[in-house]
Amino acid sequence: MQRLFVGILLTLLPLLTLAQTRWQQHVNYVMDVSLDVETHRVAGTQRLTYTNHSPDTLHRVFYHLYFNAFQPYSMMDERNHHLPDPDGRVGKRIRGLDSTEIGFQRIHSLTQNGAALSYEVAGTILEVELVEAIKPGEEVLFEMTFTSQVPKQIRRSGRDNKEGIDYSMTQWYPKMCAYDLEGWHADPYIGREFYGEWGDFDVTITIDSAYVIGGTGYLQNPQEIGHGYEREGQEVTRPSDGKLRWHFLAPNVHDFAWAADPDYVHEQVPVPDGPMLHFIYQADSVRDNWKKLQGYTVRLFELVNKHYGKYPYDQFTVIQGGDGGMEYPMSTLVTGRRSMGSLLGTTVHEVMHAWYYGVLGFNEANYPWMDEGFASYVEDLMIDSLLEKGAKNPHQGAYARYFRIIEKGWEEPSNTHGDHYTRNYAYSVGTYSKGTVFLRQLGYIIGDKALQTSLRRFFQEWAFRHPEPRDFKRVAEKVSGLELDWYFDYFINTTKVIDxxxxxxxxxxxxxxxxxxxxxxxxxxxxxxxxxxxxxxxxxxxxxxxxxxxxxxxxxxxxxxxxxxxxxxxxxxxxxxxxxxxxxxxxxxxxxxxxxxxxxxxxxxxxxx
Ligand SMILES: [Zn+2]
CATH class of the missing domain: 2.60.40 (Immunoglobulin-like)
Known part of the structure; x- marks a missing residue:
């Protein structure tokens, strides 16, 4: 009797846990692509296994085609013509791209369980009518062939960045849009935030053998690749056709990014207790700072692992590339020619996203203040600790920026969707600065000890689950025993001020x-x-x-x-x-x-x- 009872309990247990778990869709990508470094085009296949864990029957699906943003008169181009303070990196540059410099993603074929699908390209979104609706709990296979042209770098991804990195390959493949409690998130790409489903990525990239690649995922064939990935003392045996096939596996991530350049050096530095850190950069002009950065990054991982929750992957890669600093799962792209302070500050910020974007996976478009606020808050504390500053308020800059925008009268509520702020300036203050102030001030309300415990518990309880603001609120309420609705309502949803x-x-x-x-x-x-x-x-x-x-x-x-x-x-x-x-x-x-x-x-x- 007792054994039977225990048996029933054990069978029920996963269901009980499931009931408390928010459902989320699941994706598994298998991509085989080749990058032609003469034409800057990527041609490839994508097999996407999509599982509908929602209670809804899906009749359509949507993919992001981010590279299409880099075409004259795209939404990103228009947006930057009309904003009062356009991003200096974009400005009016997209309008000037010629046919060899634009980006595009062309879909040649798309099937659902073998049956051809009809679809329409609407800017950066591919709208797909399904042959057969996907019922709750069902798994389907989408197979696609596509060609992309890597744009001349304007924003984040692209070729030939200003430091001479050949390929910053981010937002580079047709990516299934997220579907959650709030439905589809088929946001057109105008230069801002990202949100994706979790899944396993199996990516094979064929490229000229002179190129070194770094990015998301564990390299599966290091002995064929070399370039600093090979195991010490073991010989590298490369195929003879002048091309390398880089095979990566990235388990449980929500995006896959990479960068390639023939002049990269690649170095590995272990963090005691993990992960292995990879640094990939052009050594010529930046070697000293990038060497110093390695020690700091090891210490950073130790500190954050200890105070905010253990980084769950065995690898993280810091890559020179992109156009500033940008977070991706298991990796970051940062521009490399910087003063030591700026290189460290940017890297610490992007590494913090490994926790708050990489593992928690906020909807960055709807809640950019969480993503940037949490990363910036811990960044300030880590910089203070790494440089042994002992500042009374390590977040003074964030407070000052918040006060300044109030004086100017340009503040917008922090819960504004990332794409829809009236000014870039208001976005930046409302997310990075006010998000930081939000957390430090929460420490004032519930006590700093409860805040630090809340941050740790939030990471543990919500890893890989796309938490929303109310989920963090509940954790902070349970830790502190205090009611906090009013704080979130006033400080995040309005521009009301404290005096x-x-x-x-x-x-x-x-x-x-x-x-x-x-x-x-x-x-x-x-x-x-x-x-x-x-x-x-x-x-x-x-x-x-x-x-x-x-x-x-x-x-x-x-x-x-x-x-x-x-x-x-x-x-x-x-x-x-x-x-x-x-x-x-x-x-x-x-x-x-x-x-x-x-x-x-x-x-x-x-x-x-
Ligand atoms: Zn950030």
Whole structure:
């Protein structure tokens, strides 16, 4: 009986777990492509096994054809003609591309389980009518032949970047659009964000043997390739036709990127306890900095593994390429000719995406603030740690940028879809800067310890599951025991601002009475630091009633008193405390400088000299 019961439980267990797991589609790509370095064209085949885990019957599917963006009058081209502050890398350059310089992806054939499909190309999206609808739980095979022309590099991918890297091969293959709880995400490519389904990629790239390749995925035939991939002491045996077939496997990733250049050097540096780091760059002009970068990157992986969750792959590759810094699964492309500070800063940022884009897989288009905010927040902390700066606020730059855009009146809510900001400037502040401020300030609300625990737990619980803002909110709520809906609503969904001030302090012999006022448009809990003449300090903490609780004491040396909570509808709050025998010196609102208070002038009062 007992055994039977256990048996039933064991059978039910996966179902119970499944019920709590958000469904997601699954893709397996097998691609065999060859890149002709004379014509800059990629010709290949793609076998895509697609599993519909949704409860919906699908009648159509969509693919991204990103290279089509690099054609005159494409949406990316138009967008950059009309934005008030177009990306300097794009500007009006697409309009000037000739037929040999544009990018394109041409589909020659497409079948579903062997039956030919009809499809239409709409800019960067391939719209496909299915022969037979895909029912819930069904798996189908799409087979495609295609030819692409690698565009002259304008943005991210392309040939001959400004540092002379021949091929930055990102967004380079027809890629199935994501389908989730919110339906299809067939966003046209205008230069921004990405979102893809998880799956296994099996990619074979044939190219002239002089070229060195680095990218997503583990190389399966290092003894045929050489170029620094071969096992030490073993001979490389290459085919004699002057071409190399690079075979990569990338398990459980949501994109596949690579870069190729004949002048690359390739070096490997292990992180103790993994992963193996690969550095691929043109040694001529950048060797010293790239050598120094290796030590820093090893240390970075150690720190992040320890504090934010273990990087789950055995390999990560830093590649000189692209047009700035851009994250891809198991790899990043960064431009290489930079000062040491800039090379380190960019690499640390992109490596952080290995956690927040690579493994969590946010929908970067809908929630760019999560992707860029989380990466930028941890980047600041890691730079501070790697360079042993010990800054009081390593995120000062992010706060300053956030305050500046408010002054200009150009802020847009951080939950704006990445493509739809009115200004690039507002996108950049709303995602990188305000996303960073969002996290540091969350530490102010729930306590820094709870924030760090939340970040770790979020990574553990949501790895490979495309979490959304509410999923992070729930983790932070469970860790802290506090209600946080209001914080996400105000700070992410609106441009309301915080401004608390000290209106009056009356320090009599027996009683200290302080009146605070909220002159902003967003409520927050308040930390008030009192400093006494004897040098002692204490924090008075006033929670918001809607938090249904208060953070614990954060600093053990100083006193910490939780006062009655502030009912946010009232702009005024008055408190009276008794500290007999103590003489009050100063009162400071938010002494830890974590509150994004737009007007700090009313945050400090000198009571006695
Ligand atoms: Zn980023």
């Amino acid at each position: 608390y001030g000290i209106k009056e302090v009356k320090a009599k012999r027996k009683a200290i009475t302080i009146t605070l006022e909220n002159t902003g448009t967003m409520p927050m809990p308040v930390d008030l630091e009192l400093t006494f003449k004897d040098g002692s300090k204490e924090i008075l903490h006033i929670p918001l009633r809607i938090m249904r609780g208060a953070k614990p004491q954060e600093h053990e040396i100083n006193g910490f008193t939780v006062l009655p909570d502030w009912n946010w509808v009232n702009p005024i709050y008055t408190l009276t405390i008794f500290r007999p025998g103590k003489k009050l010196k100063t009162v400071t609102l938010d002494a830890s400088e974590r509150l994004a208070d737009v007007n700090p002038d009313n945050n400090h009062v000198d009571v006695a000299k």
